[in-house]
Amino acid sequence: xxxxxxxxxxxxxxxxxxxxxxxxxxxxxxxxxxxxxxxxxxxxxxxxxxxxxxxxxxxxxxxxxxxxxxxxxxxxxxxxxxxxxxxxxxxxxxxxxxxxxxxxxxxxxxxxxxxxxxxxxxxxxxxxxxxxxxxxxxxxxxxxxxxxxxxxxxxxxxxxxxxxxxxxxxxxxxxxxxxxxxxxxxxxxxxxxxxxxxxxxxxxxxxxxxxxxxxxxxxxxxxxxxxxxxxxxxxxxxxxxxxxxxxxxxxxxxxxxxxxxxxxxxxxxxxxxxxxxxxxxxxxxxxxxxxxxxxxxxxxxxxxxxxxxxxxxxxxxxxxxxxxxxxxxxxxxxxxxxxxxxxxxxxxxxxxxxxxxxxxxxxxxxxxxxxxxxxxxxxxxxxxxxx
Amino acid sequence: xxxxxxxxxxxxxxxxxxxxxxxxxxxxxxxxxxxxxxxxxxxxxxxxxxxxxxxxxxxxxxxxxxxxxxxxxxxxxxxxxxxxxxxxxxxxxxxxxxxxxxxxxxxxxxxxxxxxxxxxxxxxxxxxxxxxxxxxxxxxxxxxxxxxxxxxxxxxxxxxxxxxxxxxxxxxxxxxxxxxxxxxxxxxxxxxxxxxxxxxxxxxxxxxxxxxxxxxxxxxxxxxxxxxxxxxxxxxxxxxxxxxxxxxxxxxxxxxxxxxxxxxxxxxxxxxxxxxxxxxxxxxxxxxxxxxxxxxxxxxxxxxxxxxxxxxxxxxxxxxxxxxxxxxxxxxxxxxxxxxxxxxxxxxxxxxxxxxxxxxxxxxxxxxxxxxxxxxxxxxxxxxxxx
Numbered sequence: 001x002x003x004x005x006x007x008x009x010x011x012x013x014x015x016x017x018x019x020x021x022x023x024x025x026x027x028x029x030x031x032x033x034x035x036x037x038x039x040x041x042x043x044x045x046x047x048x049x050x051x052x053x054x055x056x057x058x059x060x061x062x063x064x065x066x067x068x069x070x071x072x073x074x075x076x077x078x079x080x081x082x083x084x085x086x087x088x089x090x091x092x093x094x095x096x097x098x099x100x101x102x103x104x105x106x107x108x109x110x111x112x113x114x115x116x117x118x119x120x121x122x123x124x125x126x127x128x129x130x131x132x133x134x135x136x137x138x139x140x141x142x143x144x145x146x147x148x149x150x151x152x153x154x155x156x157x158x159x160x161x162x163x164x165x166x167x168x169x170x171x172x173x174x175x176x177x178x179x180x181x182x183x184x185x186x187x188x189x190x191x192x193x194x195x196x197x198x199x200x201x202x203x204x205x206x207x208x209x210x211x212x213x214x215x216x217x218x219x220x221x222x223x224x225x226x227x228x229x230x231x232x233x234x235x236x237x238x239x240x241x242x243x244x245x246x247x248x249x250x251x252x253x254x255x256x257x258x259x260x261x262x263x264x265x266x267x268x269x270x271x272x273x274x275x276x277x278x279x280x281x282x283x284x285x286x287x288x289x290x291x292x293x294x295x296x297x298x299x300x301x302x303x304x305x306x307x308x309x310x311x312x313x314x315x316x317x318x319x320x321x322x323x324x325x326x327x328x329x330x331x332x333x334x335x336x337x338x339x340x341x342x343x344x345x346x347x348x349x350x351x352x353x354x355x356x357x358x359x360x361x362x363x364x365x366x367x368x369x370x371x372x373x374x375x376x377x378x379x380x381x382x383x384x385x386x387x
Numbered sequence: 388x389x390x391x392x393x394x395x396x397x398x399x400x401x402x403x404x405x406x407x408x409x410x411x412x413x414x415x416x417x418x419x420x421x422x423x424x425x426x427x428x429x430x431x432x433x434x435x436x437x438x439x440x441x442x443x444x445x446x447x448x449x450x451x452x453x454x455x456x457x458x459x460x461x462x463x464x465x466x467x468x469x470x471x472x473x474x475x476x477x478x479x480x481x482x483x484x485x486x487x488x489x490x491x492x493x494x495x496x497x498x499x500x501x502x503x504x505x506x507x508x509x510x511x512x513x514x515x516x517x518x519x520x521x522x523x524x525x526x527x528x529x530x531x532x533x534x535x536x537x538x539x540x541x542x543x544x545x546x547x548x549x550x551x552x553x554x555x556x557x558x559x560x561x562x563x564x565x566x567x568x569x570x571x572x573x574x575x576x577x578x579x580x581x582x583x584x585x586x587x588x589x590x591x592x593x594x595x596x597x598x599x600x601x602x603x604x605x606x607x608x609x610x611x612x613x614x615x616x617x618x619x620x621x622x623x624x625x626x627x628x629x630x631x632x633x634x635x636x637x638x639x640x641x642x643x644x645x646x647x648x649x650x651x652x653x654x655x656x657x658x659x660x661x662x663x664x665x666x667x668x669x670x671x672x673x674x675x676x677x678x679x680x681x682x683x684x685x686x687x688x689x690x691x692x693x694x695x696x697x698x699x700x701x702x703x704x705x706x707x708x709x710x711x712x713x714x715x716x717x718x719x720x721x722x723x724x725x726x727x728x729x730x731x732x733x734x735x736x737x738x739x740x741x742x743x744x745x746x747x748x749x750x751x752x753x754x755x756x757x758x759x760x761x762x763x764x765x766x767x768x769x770x771x772x773x774x
Binding site: 032052053126 | 415423435442479485648649652
């Protein structure tokens with residue numbers, strides 16, 4: 001069933017390939033910000049300096065200097081205390097989710113997750129035959145009393161999956177206390193937490209918060225990260241970080257799924273990090289995305305009819321729009337596609353279904369004028385549903 | 388258990404990273420043949436022409452021009468009749484094996500395979516809880532009477548996994564009749580065949596044979612392929628080809644495991660194939676590997692004691708050495724590593740174990756003088772075991 005839903009999304013994304021379509025559907029970064037010139041330069045340098053190595057097989061763990069950079073970065077920004085042996089390079093953080101399923105999940109195991117949660121995490125875990133229990137989730141993260149009740153009353157809970165920073169699909173961010181308490185619950189009940197964090201570096205305003213992992217003294221929290229949103233997704237380079245014994249299990253499992261990540265891609269990213277200032281690059285992205293979020297928010301405020309609410313995310317790529325209960329976002333999508341505007345209906349983000357009156361808007365990918373034009377058209381479509 | 392064995396191989400391969408070690412252990416191509424200059428050039432061109440596209444997300448199916456090239460190539464060389472919709476780009480052909488497990492295998496399902504078979508296929512499939520039945524395999528491929536008996540008497544056979552060209556680990560090649568008969572058995576018993584073919588293009592002598600797939604008129608045979616051995620393994624680009632409905636299932640499953648393959652890598656390979664002559668490149672590899680195989684064979688003939696036999700492969704990367712029954716190749720390896728010579732003991736290639744008096748030799752990776760020096764040392768070690 002999740003496959004069917006994934007397939008539905010794919011059909012939407014196929015429509016968005018038509019140039020006349022204004023798409024708020026994908027989770028794509030702004031391609032005009034990719035550092036193309038610099039990447040050409042690091043490719044040349046890596047191939048000149050060590051072409052034979054860069055094109056050959058390498059270790060499953062990944063390129064050591066890149067793993068060291070990631071450990072240092074996480075320690076500085078997320079309050080962790082990792083070294084490179086805590087880090088496994090993965091084929092995007094999506095692969096880290098697939099490997100987590102392979103390491104931890106069997107038929108009928110339970111995954112606890114936010115409600116709603118990331119669509120492709122549902123597909124990744126469900127492929128291992130697990131079931132989901134959704135934990136009620138508010139503006140500041142999971143309601144942890146509800147999580148604890150589930151931990152007390154549910155057999156075979158193997159994973160708690162969360163995205164505490166600028167969540168996909170809602171754009172919401174967990175507060176300090178909930179991060180701390182989640183780590184405490186993980187340790188108390190002995191359950192592994194996957195803290196998925198592809199967007200954390202893209203904060204537009206407010207203070208960064210420590211990671212859930214930073215409160216975990218016993219190795220129950222695993223963190224995923226990615227270069228897709230701070231560099232380029234085409235490279236498919238992400239990582240999973242955590243307790244060394246657990247990471248060794250991931251390494252063995254990763255061997256069977258594709259041996260290792262692209263060697264050249266890893267070395268090019270490491271060389272870019274050595275020669276250029278990625279913080280400057282990220283600042284540029286933040287500036288652009290903040291502007292686009294503001295534009296989206298302002299346009300939705302003006303163009304959307306009364307009775308519709310949406311999140312104003314402090315970072316990341318997404319805004320989550322909630323409609324009156326009686327309106328099904330899939331019906332809205334059909335009408336919206338007639339006007340060449342695409343988004344992802346919210347129902348697919350609930351692993352057990354049941355909520356159809358919401359949808360996700362991506363504000364990072366379309367140029368400014370298209371954001372305004374697209375959301376104004378969408379407002380007109382929505383007005384036909386809310387008369 | 389397969390994980391433990393894989394881990395053992397990893398330990399061997401770690402030793403081989405020491406520069407003083409002469410390694411016949413990995414399955415590595417000769418890095419001095421990688422077209423470094425041409426790759427630098429295609430990187431520049433791809434980023435100049437379409438940098439934004441090359442660094443962005445793309446479709447799960449893969450880059451269309453590359454899929455078209457693969458379909459054409461297979462049609463010309465392997466007697467298939469594919470178009471691009473028969474092809475899914477994978478993260479090396481290793482990912483094609485992992486995805487095959489995900490699509491076809493559940494706990495306690497049975498995979499039929501050659502005996503011995505490719506180590507990392509055992510790990511890939513076993514992760515899905517299957518069991519293996521090894522089919523007796525001779526010089527010309529699987530003994531198909533034995534295969535048919537197993538098909539008649541075994542429940543839950545979901546896959547037949549074979550490497551008909553220059554097999555890993557034995558270097559053996561199936562004859563024409565067995566290829567044809569395997570396809571017929573697959574259709575008669577309605578069982579999927581995975582025809583793994585990473586080495587087929589590297590034929591040193593003799594006539595190419597049609598693929599098993601070319602005899603399959605009903606879509607039961609799936610073919611994997613790879614750019615790792617004919618181009619560069621660091622890119623991690625391979626494929627699986629077959630019936631369009633089955634390939635669509637693979638696409639859905641691949642989405643959950645990492646979304647898609649590296650976009651830039653796919654576009655660079657496609658651009659290389661457009662601008663340069665890969666057949667010329669492959670000819671160069673064949674010439675070098677043929678020379679190294681000849682050197683290895685000649686040295687083993689002279690330096691190995693009586694009572695030891697080995698295969699003389701018509702192509703590919705490997706030779707398979709068989710020892711008198713009482714000698715365990717793992718014991719030989721311990722002594723051999725003391726002399727800084729590495730290989731992979733044969734036991735790990737038998738999913739159900741039981742044969743320890745064999746090992747695999749790779750002849751593609753080491754320079755000529757090291758092949759001679761390493762095999763002479765290995766001959767001395769073997770002479771201590773066979774007095």
